[in-house]
Structures are given as structure tokens and as C-alpha cells.
Amino acid sequence: MTRESAAAPGLREPASRNPIVAGNWKMNGDHAFVERYVASLREADLPSAVELVLCPPTCYLSALARADLAIGIGGQDVHWLDAGPCTGSVAARMIRDCGATWSIVGHSERRIGLSESDEMVADKVDAALRAGLRVIVCVGETLAEREAGSAETVVLRQLDTVLARVPEAALAQIAVAYEPVWAIGTGRTATPEVAQAMHALVRARLIEMNAESAMSVCILYGGSVTPENARLLAREQDIDGALVGGASLDPGDFLRIAGAFAERATGALQSRAAGA
Ligand code: PGA
Numbered sequence: 001m002t003r004e005s006a007a008a009p010g011l012r013e014p015a016s017r018n019p020i021v022a023g024n025w026k027m028n029g030d031h032a033f034v035e036r037y038v039a040s041l042r043e044a045d046l047p048s049a050v051e052l053v054l055c056p057p058t059c060y061l062s063a064l065a066r067a068d069l070a071i072g073i074g075g076q077d078v079h080w081l082d083a084g085p086c087t088g089s090v091a092a093r094m095i096r097d098c099g100a101t102w103s104i105v106g107h108s109e110r111r112i113g114l115s116e117s118d119e120m121v122a123d124k125v126d127a128a129l130r131a132g133l134r135v136i137v138c139v140g141e142t143l144a145e146r147e148a149g150s151a152e153t154v155v156l157r158q159l160d161t162v163l164a165r166v167p168e169a170a171l172a173q174i175a176v177a178y179e180p181v182w183a184i185g186t187g188r189t190a191t192p193e194v195a196q197a198m199h200a201l202v203r204a205r206l207i208e209m210n211a212e213s214a215m216s217v218c219i220l221y222g223g224s225v226t227p228e229n230a231r232l233l234a235r236e237q238d239i240d241g242a243l244v245g246g247a248s249l250d251p252g253d254f255l256r257i258a259g260a261f262a263e264r265a266t267g268a269l270q271s272r273a274a275g276a
Helices: 031-043 058-066 093-096 118-130 143-147 151-163 167-173 192-209 227-233 251-275
Strands: 018-026 052-056 072-075 102-105 134-141 174-178 219-222 241-244
Touching: 018 093, 018 174, 018 219, 018 251, 031 058, 031 251, 052 102, 052 174, 058 072, 093 167, 102 118, 118 134, 118 151, 134 151, 143 151, 151 174, 151 192, 167 174, 167 192, 174 192, 192 227, 227 251, 241 251
Parallel strands: 018 052, 018 241, 052 072, 072 102, 102 134, 134 174, 174 219, 219 241
Antiparallel strands: none
């Protein structure tokens, strides 16, 4: 089953999903940074229409979780095994034990920098779901792949390998983050139209798997998201939030990005009410 059009304006189906804005701190921060960040969030009005998730380095998960903010806490990666001789790795259940309810899996910095294959990513998603974590599954093509005209093929291959391991009943436990590699940390974000086209493709694939659950899966955009471009991205039908790297290191910017998606959520609720 495919959708009629990739980029029809307006919300054509009820947005039964709250946007998710996740901050990926990558390998940044220390305990003092965590304390300052927590203090900023305590002083702020956190948008209730958006699910906020912060993914610090593993060693700061517990400190962030202990702050007991009304946000999700996520790891940045998990191993595919529950335990064993894997020096330096962290199991999904350990992330969970530190207070995480989410984990990022399949980030391109690991796929490319650490040679993680599609199969390894799928095994990790499986392990995270088994441990009771929700998962942000990252997919995205390199610049060379986009220029060769294979962006869609690459993203669908990455997605299909994961979906083959996700039971239909667990589909609602995942979010997909489309992160074109050429946009990550480069200041060069995908245009809303380019991002929406890929998000629509991802949504169509999810619908093929389970039409009902697919409408509740958030598809996040990642790659040089800022408070400014978030407002444009948030207008697109299938851009349900953001996975934010650099800008998430500033709590003010992170919350401004969340604010852009909160406005989207409010608008969606209004249009749903108007159509009721
Ligand atoms: P960026 O990173 O926002 O710094 O481009 C996004 C990501 O890698 O998740």
C-alpha cells in the first residue's frame, strides 16, 4: 500500500502521535554540564505536547535520571548481547538499569565510523526492545549515495533490515530518525521538502507492515537542526520531531526546537477538532 502523494499540504490523517524531540549529546559533557543543564530545564516550562528525550553519554545516564525531570532519558547505543565478554560495551538492560527508557540505535557515526552493519543494527534494536527500551532507529544516506540516486534504496534497505526483526506488536515502541549523513554536524540541513519526501517513504513502508501502528510511529528528522529551521521542518506532514545533536548542547536551543514541534502538535489538535 502506498500513499497518493509524498507532500500534500496539511494534515491528511489524524496526528495521533505526540512529537518527539530528542537531544543526542554524543561524546560531550561532564557532571558539571549535567548539573547546569538540569538547572536550566527546572527553570523552564517544558512543553507538554512534546515528548522530550535526552541521550547523554552512558556514564552520565544515572546522574540525569536521578534529576527526575519530566523527560525521557536515552542511551546512545546498546550491545546486541544481554551480557558477556564484550569489553567496553554496554547492554540494553544496563542502560535501562541506569534509568533510561530509550536508546538511539544505528547512528551513522557508528554505522560508518565503527563499521556497524545493517544486521548488527537490527540485532541491537531487537536487544533494546527485549530489555523494554523504546528505540530511535537511525537511517540515512551518505552524500555519495544521494548523488548516485540511491538515497531511497539505502534508507529502505536500512529500515527493512530492522523491521524484519521488530514484531508488529512492538512497532509502537520505535521511532525512526531520518538523518542524511551529509547533513549531520555540517550546518547543511535537508530542505523540508527533501526531508518530507523521505519521511513519506518511510511512513509508507511502516504502513505496509501495520497500517494502524504506522500512524503512531514518530519519524524524526536529524541533521543540523536549529531553532530556526525546526519551525519549517515542523510544518511537514510526516516530520514528527527531531533528533538534535549540536543544538541540544544548549538547553535554550533544545527547548526552542521543542517549542516549534509543540506548535505543530497544537495545530494538529485544532485541525482534528475542526474536522470532528
Ligand atoms: P547535528 O547531529 O544536529 O549536530 O547535525 C544530529 C545527530 O547526529 O543526531
